[in-house]
Amino acid sequence: MKRRDILTAAGVGLAATALAGCQKQTETACEQQSTGQTFNWKMVTSWPKNFPGVGVGAERFAKLVEEMSNGRLKIKVYAAGELVPALEVFDAVSRGTAEMGHGAPYYWKGKVPAAQFFCALPFGPNAQEMNAWLHKGGGIQLWEEVYKPFGVLPMACGATGVQTAGWFNKEINSVDDFKGLKMRTPGLGGEVLTRMGGTVVNMPAGEIFTALQTGAIDATEWIGPYNDLALGLHKAAKYYYTPGWQEPNVTFELDVNIKAWETLPADLQAIVRAAARDVNGDMLDDYNARNMEAMETLKKEGVDVRRLPDEVLAKLREVAAEVVDATAAADPVATKVWEQQKAYLQRLSDYAEVNERDIYNIRRS
Amino acid sequence: MKRRDILTAAGVGLAATALAGCQKQTETACEQQSTGQTFNWKMVTSWPKNFPGVGVGAERFAKLVEEMSNGRLKIKVYAAGELVPALEVFDAVSRGTAEMGHGAPYYWKGKVPAAQFFCALPFGPNAQEMNAWLHKGGGIQLWEEVYKPFGVLPMACGATGVQTAGWFNKEINSVDDFKGLKMRTPGLGGEVLTRMGGTVVNMPAGEIFTALQTGAIDATEWIGPYNDLALGLHKAAKYYYTPGWQEPNVTFELDVNIKAWETLPADLQAIVRAAARDVNGDMLDDYNARNMEAMETLKKEGVDVRRLPDEVLAKLREVAAEVVDATAAADPVATKVWEQQKAYLQRLSDYAEVNERDIYNIRRS
Incomplete structure (x- = not known):
């Protein structure tokens, strides 16, 4: 060696390279430069x-x-x-x-x-x-x-x-449709699904497509149109649901x-x-940029893009709040973080009412 | 010299400093380093x-x-x-x-x-x-x-x-309330105001407070709560209107x-x-972060924060679209930019319907 x-x-x-210009006797001097x-x-x-x-x-x-x-x-x-x-x-x-x-x-x-x-x-x-x-x-x-x-x-x-809610081979029309649903969805979103009566199945990216195609799982969320399109998930599922309530980022x-x-x-x-x-x-x-473009591609390929019903989103939100609070409560360090973060995010969300959210709404109303 | x-x-x-470590005869060599x-x-x-x-x-x-x-x-x-x-x-x-x-x-x-x-x-x-x-x-x-x-x-x-719509000493309840309104508001927002029957008055930052206080102007927009609070505009105006339709950014x-x-x-x-x-x-x-904090401060100081009525925002949007198109049409370079940009922004806005905008809405519905 x-x-x-x-x-x-x-x-x-x-x-x-940095030393190439320096003669032998000054090498040390040049080395001492922070560069x-x-x-x-x-x-x-x-x-x-x-x-x-x-x-x-x-x-x-x-x-x-x-x-x-x-x-x-x-x-x-x-x-x-x-x-x-x-x-x-x-x-x-x-x-x-x-x-x-x-x-x-x-x-x-x-x-x-x-x-x-x-x-x-x-x-x-x-x-x-x-x-x-x-x-x-x-x-x-x-x-x-x-x-x-x-x-x-x-x-x-x-x-x-913002991500998407995921790919489904079963329609979601009411909160009851989560009962017995086998879905690949890790993290806190998965915990919410469990509390809604679903079954969480975890697997690496490479196995998702086949699991969806063979019916081993009924649904999966991955990231958003950009990554989902690359994985070809639209070829293994009937419905693409929005919005990505489980991961707004x-x-x-x-x-x-x-x-x-x-x-x-x-x-x-x-x-x-x-x-x-x-x-x-x-x-x-x-x-x-790429999610927007990929969503256009998916629509051109005939993907059935649907929005989760309001009633379902309301229930998911209620359960999600319980899950996040319980997750924080289970660990003293997480409790400290969430206490500070929760209050701050509430203030940002209150302020968004009169600016960011309102701008999205007034442009399309 | x-x-x-x-x-x-x-x-x-x-x-x-970079040369201090190098001996006279290698100065040139060291200089030649990009550093x-x-x-x-x-x-x-x-x-x-x-x-x-x-x-x-x-x-x-x-x-x-x-x-x-x-x-x-x-x-x-x-x-x-x-x-x-x-x-x-x-x-x-x-x-x-x-x-x-x-x-x-x-x-x-x-x-x-x-x-x-x-x-x-x-x-x-x-x-x-x-x-x-x-x-x-x-x-x-x-x-x-x-x-x-x-x-x-x-x-x-x-x-x-997102900015704010500005500080007003006259209430805005209908589109007619812009008629004769003297407002400091530069740029394309000012052009919209003019088409709504208002009078645009331009002045540097240092003169706004006095102009508002003395009634030389009826209204002004500046930036948002963070900068507006620093300028003390809440001490010279009755109403603080949102959202900043003239400058969402x-x-x-x-x-x-x-x-x-x-x-x-x-x-x-x-x-x-x-x-x-x-x-x-x-x-x-x-x-x-600071706009959110400053808005809280302004509210604590009793500022009357109001939202522009939907009817007013709808008319402003209609006139704004005309103004932006006309501004682009008046210059060949601007025409080229706006043609590309307008189409792209429309696609982003369409996509926001199923993600960013929806996330803001489902969290508060």
Whole structure:
């Protein structure tokens, strides 16, 4: 093993290019510039290779950091399963297997129940509200506090915006239609379904299509038209229901191992933060544009797009409120987060009555 | 004048700190690293010093760039009037008086009528829709094309989100109440007011309060609760009307002189782009959080917050559509932009029916 390989293996290497112009005797002096050190980091993700939307966003993050740092911080992106499985991203960053990770906070709810509140809540915040809470309403500070014992620094790094309610092979006309419904829907939405009399079946993305086609499940939600179209779900289900009450948004996270973070000079830390913020906005723009386009495609292909009846949505909302409160109550850290977040989101929602919501309504009335 | 001063005056200096570690004979080699050159740039803005929201965003942009570049690109921010007046920011960047500028695109509508379409439209896009169009729907490409003949590269760099309809000393109960109304309201909203029989009076921010108090004007719109509270407008008007139909969002722009831009190495260009994108999101988060808080404060102080009647909003929407179409038709470049933008925004709005708008509604129904 060459010296350079050893350093790289440790996640820190010397930038051959940056030193190329310097003569032997001044190499040390040049190295001491904050610009003289190269970091080769690994980022594990929860996404398959080239996964639309969120996977593209993770790649964009790594590319931006490399460009801005002129190659001083290189991040190799690993798809789910390449280094660690999709749901072990947080653990891998926590123990230092990788310096960085990209995933959805609620994937590690088994270890960190409070993580769900930084991610998605049924009938909860949309992307804009989640961003206001995180960045200006105390959310990020709570998130950092919650992850600190695990040695992980979180940043918001992407959002899906409003999702869809999912693909169904049974019509939903009343609350009773959820009784006995076998549906693939993880997280808090799944808990709501269970309380409505349904049966939650969980499975990885690759198995959903066949399960739906063979009738092993009656319904599934995935993300939104952009990702759903890519998975071909419209070829295995009769009805596409809206709106995505279970996830008005999912916020994704960049995880950074805190010990690794502390080895970065201030300029590289600033670059990582800005790249995460760039992707946080860019991914939402991507989803908003591509979901719209994909929905048009699905309609052209004859998909039967339906809205859940008001009566059903009202019941789902009632049950969802119970589920979210109960989830928070089951964990002291989650209780603290939800207490602050719930009050703040209520204030944002009250204000939306006279601006954001009203603008949507007056343009179409 | 010393050599260093001459270089600085030209906007390009050698980074003394970056070179400190290098011995005389290798100075040239170190300089040749993309990291070896320091740029001292000026950014003129349309904002008073420490102006809440948008002014804070401009300062954030400069700070981020300096941090990320480790001081290689230093941007001195000038308030409106310090180097050039508020409305001459675009001109100053175009002729190279300053390398950068920060303002609102519609401020230069006299020179570039199409600029308005990248900024704000009555009953037009909210921040989320404007961002999707700009970054994923072809908007930015059109914007760059429109500004190129002026030697200016534009980037989206901040958004207000939904504004308010403004402060009134006369009640608005019907469309007839706009007849004879003297109101400070610039831009396309002002054109709508004129067609409704009102009289548009324009004046700088510093004169609004007195004009409202003395009755020289009957009404004014400014931005939203956050900025309006800072200006004390609630102490000079009886009614605060919502929603901000005239500006569901204002997007701000970073202007870069193209010749100056081309002197930046690729890493600094990437840093500027990411900093603009960071501010684009952060400023919206800031407005969403602070507007909500300021509205609470205004209500506590007894402000009479009212919603414009549906009948009035319907008429305003009808007239606004005429105004926007006529504005586009009056300029061939604007015609091209609006043709593409109008179709795209309609598609986004159609899709919002089954997601974003519906989520706002089902949470409160």
